[in-house]
Amino acid sequence: MISLRRKKNKEGSLTSQGGGPSLLGLGLSLPPLLIVLVFVGLPILIGLTFSLGFTTGPNRVIAIIGQQIHKKNHWWGTLSAYNDVIHDSRFLGDLGLTIFVTVLSTTLVLLLALSIALYQRLIGGRKAAVLVTLSIVPLFVPVVISAWAIHTFYGGDGFMKTFFTHFGVDFPTLTSTPSAIVIGTVWTSLPFAILMISSGLQAIPDALIESAKDCGASVFRVIANILVPLAKTPIIIAASFTSIGILGSFTIPLFLGPNQPTMLGVEISNFFGAYNRPQQSLVMAFIVFAIASGIAVLYVRSNIKSARESGRL
């Protein structure tokens, strides 16, 4: 069997360490862990208690400033704020749009990335290099600029509309519609997906493809039975990071989306700032987090499974 080269290195370095200096490793990993625990974990925990109606202690100030604050009526708190949110038709519209955009954009990104990466793997050449390079360009552009550039490009006086007017075609104004959000998220998410999937496919040795061809497999079968299964882990990583990123996106829907409904990232910000309803804002954040965690579990499981299959666990 031809194993994927990089994995071998990894295996060698990890197993040869054996038990290793366990305490030193733990010690070295403490600084980033502490930062994350204090500035991510702690706020989330405090936020969780606040969303459950704990309005004293660290939550005292925000509970005084905010509106429509629910106070706990059980020892464990109250679900009133959650109740508010899930019965809010506005939230339901936002949630629908968020899930719609996340699913559609992730699908489009994966299809696009997969077809470009497959073209690169199977045919290669200059055209493939051009395609990959083009797909990487958004990585070079700060999100704020991307959002604004796409806004002007598809806007009411943007290029698409201008260009097609000269051919007598009325191109729709996409800015401030869900379509523009999808365009924006696909645009910004493409580089990561391409890098993941292309590197996964490149790591598959030629012989594994040739042996399938030798067995009579068509191009379609080579893709479906050999390439995609062997690149499964990078594909799932691309899918989970892309969807988690889109799920919590803020700048793109803020610049490109409609006012109502909007994606939850924007609505969380609106509820926190403009509407001064911090408790409901946090509830929405936890709902988004719950969905993201579901995706994250898929990611972790796929990684562990692939590690086990290649004999690393």
Place this chain on the structure above:
Amino acid sequence: MTQEGNDMGLELKGLKKILGGRVIIDDLHLSVAPGEMISLLGPSGCGKTTTLRMIAGFLAVDAGQIFVAGEDVTALGPDKRPSAMVFQNYALWPHMSVSKNVAYPLKIKGLSKPEIAEKVDAALALVNLLHHKDSRPGQISGGEQQRVALARALVQEPNILLLDEPLSNLDAKLREKVREDIRQLQRRLGITTVIVTHDQEEALSISDRVAVMNNGRIEQFSTPHELYNAPATEYVATFIGSLNRFEGDLVSGLIQPGAHVTGIRPEDLTLSMQAFEGSHPGVVELIIPRGHFYEVVVKRSDATFRIFASENIPAVGANVHVGIKKSLRYLNGKLVA
């Protein structure tokens, strides 16, 4: 497992391949009888792997034709050719179990499930791997992976079996055993087989005939015996086995200046402490133990010889007598009768 009644094996007619502006293969002809096992033997870069990949269909030919069982397959892709290949690194798919690997070509052919299961079991039984059916390629040894690759090729019931350096990834001990296994299996199934190898011992011991390749051409295509005893070209003579090579002719047992090149195998020289008919005196310069025999270097007045001897080994500096039993004569690189 081969198909019945193919009266022709493999035929290569005037193959040509240019890669990167360089002629890799030029006007290559080869005719393999059905059920025959042949080797393409040569140093790296001689074009043997290129030839194999053209037979398999991974490389398009720039000129010439390939016939399998009398049928022109030149225009067909590897998926449509009646050949099956065992890759150098076996190329087993790591995400499929052993039996899934072997079943794959049958699945593509659209065979029914019970039919596939039956054939896969038969193929795995053939290579003694039924007990590893559900293992992943990563969980079995190199020798076992090799047998899975062989089973995956055989299950396709190909007209031609192609083996690319099949033993190169195995350790020395295992290599001999696997070599015998492959040979026996091939004999039993009567399947036309082409092996690519750079190892002459492997080629000579396993094949019915060996094609020695050099610079994209076949220097000689004959039985191992003929190859060794009557190498058609100087290149073959030096490539196969050991050779004392002299510029000059052999005249009454002495190397004399002349137009030919004279080649003498080290075992075709007789070494003795006493003079004998046709012998000439010399002095032992060096003795190299080579396991079950010795290589003795003797300097005579006409030339220095390497001689293989297994008994009555003289000491360095001893006066000895060397006689020539048999020699090969080449003119412009070609054997002169």
Place this chain on the structure above:
Amino acid sequence: MAKFFKSINLSRIGINLFIALLAVFILGPLVWLGVHAFAADWHYPNLYPSGLTMRWWSKVFLDSALATAIKNSLIISPIVVIISMFICLPAAYAAGRMNFFGRKAFMITLFSANSFPKIGLFAAIATLYYALNLMGTFVGVVIIQLLGTIIYMTWIPAAAFAAVPKNLEEAARDAGASKFTVFRTITLRLAMPGILVAIVMSFLASFDEAQGTYLVGAPAIFTMPTEMYSLVQNYPIQVAAVFSILLAIPSVLLLGLARKHIMGGQLAEGFQLK
């Protein structure tokens, strides 16, 4: 093999069309915005502006608020990256080379911290920031931006450290190098491409961070991206275009430096959880 697939795959016309469409999709918005930076007046539905000018550039450079934002960005981001390196690189080495208890949990913790919606985190962090008096402070902004760099600065170098073959280090030890020399001359050198990619990605994460910086920094501290928010509302499109070009320069420069390694798989390798 390439030839084989070519004969039955997408026709040449199809692939050329695909390249053209992707080029319009990716580059179109950037070119359109970029051209605006030099356009005098541009009215729909004209395909060309009424003239070219450098007026908007001087406007940006002379505007003190915009200049301050540029200065802030160029100060804050390098500081964030350097702090991130100090905090994360030792951890990355540990995660890549040592099989310590809780290693996997450590990696997953960083990952799940990253999957909490940023905007929700920034909303939640306000409480803590008020308590620690970090609101509207330089340190507060640095910490907010630091959070987004941790996953890059830990994961990518960890994979790079893990990929350094053990026998190369052993050969150096064998040649008489001390442990530290081996680390400096072999391990670190071979892991450098991965670290470089991590530095670039961290710099961009910090430099581009807008949501958190706005929430924590405004109105005291504005960086280039947060300035963009108000810019697009209060200035003509041309000013935003100029600002966009300025904002994109560091990214393009840095990514140009690390492009080879990013496309060579260093980034992708970093995200495989092992």
